[in-house]
Amino acid sequence: MEAGTLRNPVLRARRNLTDRIGDPLLRGLSGLAAALAAAVILGIVYEVTQLAWPAIQEFGLGFITTNDWNPVTKRFGAAPFLYGTVVTSFIALALAAPLSVAISIYLTELAPRRIRRPVATLIDMLAAIPTVILGLWGILVLGPFMRDTIQPALHGVLGFLPIFDGDPSAFSYLTAALILTIMATPIITSVIREVFETVPGDLKEASYALGATRWEMVRQVVLPYSRPGIVGGSILGLGRAIGEAIAVAQVIGGATLINASLFHTGGTLAAHIASQFQNSAGLQKASLAYLGVILLAFAVLVNVVARIIVQRGRIKDVDSGDLDLSAAATQAQPS
Amino acid sequence: MSADPHTLLLDRGNLERRRRVNRAVEAVSIAAAVLAVAVLVIVVGSVFLKGVDALSWHFLTTPTALFGEAGGGISNAIIGSAIIVGIAAAMAIPVGILVAIHTTEFAPPQISHPVRFVLDILNGVPTIITGIFVFGLMVEGDKQSAFAASVALAIVMLPIVARTAQEVLALVPGSLKEAAHALGIARWRMTVRITIPTAAGGLITGSLLAVARVAGETAPIILLSSIVGQGNLTDPGEALASIPYFIFQASESPKPEAHTEAWAAALVLIAFVLALNVVARAFYARSRNRMGA
Numbered sequence: 364m365e366a367g368t369l370r371n372p373v374l375r376a377r378r379n380l381t382d383r384i385g386d387p388l389l390r391g392l393s394g395l396a397a398a399l400a401a402a403v404i405l406g407i408v409y410e411v412t413q414l415a416w417p418a419i420q421e422f423g424l425g426f427i428t429t430n431d432w433n434p435v436t437k438r439f440g441a442a443p444f445l446y447g448t449v450v451t452s453f454i455a456l457a458l459a460a461p462l463s464v465a466i467s468i469y470l471t472e473l474a475p476r477r478i479r480r481p482v483a484t485l486i487d488m489l490a491a492i493p494t495v496i497l498g499l500w501g502i503l504v505l506g507p508f509m510r511d512t513i514q515p516a517l518h519g520v521l522g523f524l525p526i527f528d529g530d531p532s533a534f535s536y537l538t539a540a541l542i543l544t545i546m547a548t549p550i551i552t553s554v555i556r557e558v559f560e561t562v563p564g565d566l567k568e569a570s571y572a573l574g575a576t577r578w579e580m581v582r583q584v585v586l587p588y589s590r591p592g593i594v595g596g597s598i599l600g601l602g603r604a605i606g607e608a609i610a611v612a613q614v615i616g617g618a619t620l621i622n623a624s625l626f627h628t629g630g631t632l633a634a635h636i637a638s639q640f641q642n643s644a645g646l647q648k649a650s651l652a653y654l655g656v657i658l659l660a661f662a663v664l665v666n667v668v669a670r671i672i673v674q675r676g677r678i679k680d681v682d683s684g685d686l687d688l689s690a691a692a693t694q695a696q697p698s
Numbered sequence: 699m700s701a702d703p704h705t706l707l708l709d710r711g712n713l714e715r716r717r718r719v720n721r722a723v724e725a726v727s728i729a730a731a732v733l734a735v736a737v738l739v740i741v742v743g744s745v746f747l748k749g750v751d752a753l754s755w756h757f758l759t760t761p762t763a764l765f766g767e768a769g770g771g772i773s774n775a776i777i778g779s780a781i782i783v784g785i786a787a788a789m790a791i792p793v794g795i796l797v798a799i800h801t802t803e804f805a806p807p808q809i810s811h812p813v814r815f816v817l818d819i820l821n822g823v824p825t826i827i828t829g830i831f832v833f834g835l836m837v838e839g840d841k842q843s844a845f846a847a848s849v850a851l852a853i854v855m856l857p858i859v860a861r862t863a864q865e866v867l868a869l870v871p872g873s874l875k876e877a878a879h880a881l882g883i884a885r886w887r888m889t890v891r892i893t894i895p896t897a898a899g900g901l902i903t904g905s906l907l908a909v910a911r912v913a914g915e916t917a918p919i920i921l922l923s924s925i926v927g928q929g930n931l932t933d934p935g936e937a938l939a940s941i942p943y944f945i946f947q948a949s950e951s952p953k954p955e956a957h958t959e960a961w962a963a964a965l966v967l968i969a970f971v972l973a974l975n976v977v978a979r980a981f982y983a984r985s986r987n988r989m990g991a
Contacts, residue, residue: 382884382886382887385884385886385887386884386885386886388886389799389804389885389886389889389890390800390804390885390886392796393796393797393799393800393803393804394800394804394805395796396793396794396796396797396800397796397797397800397801397805397809397813399793399797400793400797400813400816400817400820400856400857400860401812401813401816403820403853403856404816404819404820404823406831406835407823407827407828407831410830410831410834410835411827411830411831411834413834414830414833414834414838462730462733462734465726465727465729465730465731466727466730466731466734468723468727469727469728469730469731470731472727473724473727473728474731482731482735484979485734485735485738486731486734486735486738487975488738488972488975489734489737489738489741491910491911491971491972491975492738492741492742492914492968492971493913493914493915493916493942493967493968493971494914494916495914495916495942495945495946495949495964496741496745496914496945496964496967496968497741498946498949499745499945499949499960499961499964500741500744500745502949503744503748503949503957503961504740504744545737545741548734549734552734576716576717576719576720577720577723577724578719578720578723578724579716579720581723599822602822605824606822606823606824606825606826606827607824608824608825608826608916608917609916609917609920609942609946613946613949613950633824633826633917636826636830637826637917637920640829640830640833640920640921641920641921641924641925652830652834655826655827655830658824658826658827659823659824659827662822662823662824662827663819663822663823665822666818666819666821666822667819670815670818
């Protein structure tokens with residue numbers, strides 16, 4: 364790859380001045396830009412920790428388990444928001460991941476070739492909708508629908524569970540989780556669809572040749588082959604759901620205590636920062652930054668894990684010899 | 699389980715059940731795709747139906763009224779958004795493309811892989827955290843400014859621009875580069891005259907998608923450019939209004955008139971973002987054709 368740089372000093376001296384300056388200049392400039400990207404990451408970690416420092420000193424690690432957020436008594440804790448973040452983003456993941464797999468099966472195996480690209484584009488467009496607009500829609504359309512239709516129905520059938528107990532409310536964990544599902548689905552789908560498309564055609568045809576139905580082929584060839592992509596894509600979607608501040612702040616209602624019922628108002632790390640940061644000062648602002656430190660750790664961890672899983676899957680593509688094709692055949696027998 | 703291959707092909711009588719399962723799964727897949735497209739249609743449809751009535755020339759060309767009064771417009775928010783996003787793009791697009799040039803043209807794998815990783819991590823940082831970072835950097839002890847918001851949005855854009863640019867630059871045919879090398883052209887000249895023009899369509903795509911992404915970004919703006927004065931302001935040194943923040947504020951209001959204005963502003967924003975996406979895809983298609991990929 365070093366073809367453009369001349370090692371021979373005589374030849375190098377014969378290059379004109381612009382080339383002698385241009386090469387190191389572009390190399391240096393672009394290297395600087397790359398270093399800047401790394402510096403921004405470090406800067407973010409440093410600056411957010413710096414802002415949170417008074418709260419870190421005041422509350423220590425006990426902050427994480429304190430179920431309180433009281434500006435009057437100056438007692439702040441992350442537990443209500445950690446709970447809200449975990450509950451809403453895992454519900455979103457539990458809904459979005461299977462949905463994305465189903466959509467990807469449709470887009471790669473079922474849909475007529477002509478409409479694959481348009482449908483995929485439409486689903487990508489879902490990811491392009493600004494989250495503040497999803498939040499607006501959540502407040503004025505989805506929230507009232509949840510309160511009047513979905514929540515009473517869930518309560519009627521599953522009301523004996525504490526998570527479906529309590530009065531219906533337009534602003535709730537559940538509404539936030541659904542908005543996050545809408546956000547995460549196109550992201551997860553685009554990863555899974557791409558992975559599904561890399562499944563070798565001869566493996567699929569072998570499965571069909573053994574008499575598998577389309578679903579049996581998908582279950583025994585496409586899904587096992589794509590497992591790292593499915594897991595990695597889902598975790599990427601989870602990362603997006605964990606970090607979303609605005610849409611969640613709009614629909615979750617802003618309660619500052621843990622509540623078992625999904626119909627109840629609540630808060631998440633990101634949403635609480637977004638709604639309170641502007642109007643707080645002193646220890647409260649530092650505590651919000653502390654929530655930010657926790658959120659950042661969460662988000663980075665999730666992203667690193669997802670990338671590693673997706674990357675591993677790519678490397679595994681090279682030797683897919685361990686794929687158990689005999690499973691497709693045995694399925695044809697009565698169980 | 700190892701079975702005699704011949705017995706596998708016999709119909710053992712459960713074919714009907716297997717076909718039923720297959721049909722059920724196909725139906726679920728189709729339903730999932732229909733659901734996703736339906737949600738898009740419902741959201742965009744809601745915005746259009748509820749926003750189109752409030753949308754008028756007056757609404758687009760009048761600044762927001764004093765707090766609590768109806769009858770204002772969003773001209774100040776449109777101007778503010780254009781300035782904030784414009785400055786962010788001017789910072790992030792050149793830097794992002796430079797990062798991509800470094801990893802694809804200059805850096806050895808020991809460097810380009812970590813840089814890629816850093817970009818992915820940066821892409822995963824929640825935008826509210828980016829907001830806190832820039833708040834600590836530029837606003838604390840000083841005042842809010844549109845420029846601070848631009849810096850935050852530029853940080854959000856950077857990994858998007860750089861990652862798409864990396865992918866596009868990697869698609870530039872090796873034969874073109876080798877031809878340039880064979881002619882003894884310096885590396886920087888080859889990059890500027892051959893690699894970048896060949897990849898231009900894709901680079902524009904990545905940049906437009908990044909602009910579309912941050913045009914609707916609200917979280918950093920709440921922290922960095924939300925306390926704004928009256929009228930059509932243009933100085934990036936002070937806080938400026940923006941469309942996403944206008945929508946956010948109006949959506950939190952209990953008044954129905956505010957909601958109507960929020961829908962109308964949402965219609966403006968969604969039309970801009972979706973149009974940008976469509977244009978970006980067109981550039982990408984053209985670029986792929988050009989590179990024969």
